[in-house]
Amino acid sequence: MHASEQSRGRSVGLGLALVSALAFGGSGVAAKPLILAGLDPLHVVWLRVAGAALVLLPVAWRHRALVTRRPALLAGFGLLAVAGVQACYFAAISRIPVGVALLVEYLAPALVLGWVRFVQRRPVSRAAAVGVVLAVGGLACVVEVWSGLSFDAVGLLLALGAACCQVGYFVLSDHGSDGDEPADPVGVIAYGLLIGALVLTAVARPWSMDWSLLAGSADMNGTSVPAALLLAWIVLVATVVAYLTGVISVRRLSPQVAGVVACLEAVIATVLAWVLLGETLSAPQVVGGAVVLLGAFIAQSSTPKPAAEGPVARGEGLPAAEEETVPAGRP
Secondary structure (H helix, E strand, C coil): CCHHHHHHHHHHHHHHHHHHHHHHHCHHHHHHHHHHCCCCHHHHHHHHHHHHHHHCHHHHHHCCCHHHHCHHHHHHHHHHHHHHHHHHHHHHHCCCCHHHHHHHHCCHHHHHHHHHHHHCCCCCCHHHHHHHHHHHHHHHHHCCHHHHCCCCHHHHHHHHHHHHHHHHHHHHHHHCCCCCCCCCHHHHHHHHHHHHHHHHHHHHCHHHCCHHHHHCEEEECCEEEEHHHHHHHHHHHHHHHHHHHHHHHHHHCCHHHHHHHCCHHHHHHHHHHHHHHCCCCCHHHHHHHHHHHHHHHHHHCCCCCCCCCCCCCCCCCCCHHHCCCCCCCCC
16 A cells, blocks of 8 residues: 555544544434433433434445354454443442543543553554553543542442443454455444344333433523424434444554543533533643643654564565564454
8 A cells, every 4th residue: 555545544434433423423412302301311322223223224234244254253342342331321320420431431542552552462653652641641631530539439430430441342344354355334333233132122121211202302501402303313424433443444554542532522512512511611621631632643643653573575665664473352
């Protein structure tokens, strides 16, 4: 691959990662009015995942060969990247402040770096590590972690579980490109959502939901918005578009870089809540958002370090950034 093609692919990957962060970040703004209207948070999560699974059902049928080719990948993606993140996060915020839970969950980029470096034995650039440190520090300011430091051991463990499941999202997205026949990312997402919907059905018990609320309206900072429109945004944009662009961006960047860029989701969610829901931003939140942006910029501008040891096949004229070590943790 020429340097110009590599740069273009990286730019596309960064653009997709930003779109994914924007789409994921907009989920809370649309979900909160539904929750305030009377829907249980867990029911909103189930509607989100089940609705997206229904939208992608034709895609799942088209890629049905994945069920026999990559069953472990599909099961892992559904259990960790979809159901695990959602269930652990919502269980965590029932015991600890939302800001604390969000900060712990977004320790995922640091955990991704640890996975890549110590489990897969792949080199990690210094810029990516610096980006993670800045992004996590900035997130602490964005969520104002100091305003709710009530430590509940179970709540913190659940939030850490959400972080670990998010690591699974990035790592499995990257693993999908392994082998002579890489798994189509759209097919992986479709089956992941289907599996996640089945798991969440047992947890959320949607048959107890007040379905009539979806036919009414919800209040968004004084503006009446049809509940069905908010749900459509959550399903189509905050789930389908968010997962599609996110998985593809991981394959074009790397799990560690995409993970840091994903930290922007918390900043985007906070800004959208300020603009659309009237939730004001404090000075530390504004500063923290700027620090997260700086960390994401530093991380995405990093290039993979060549392996220090071990046999690596190298073609003539192949730039150092194109070299790839064989990860010890992969089959």
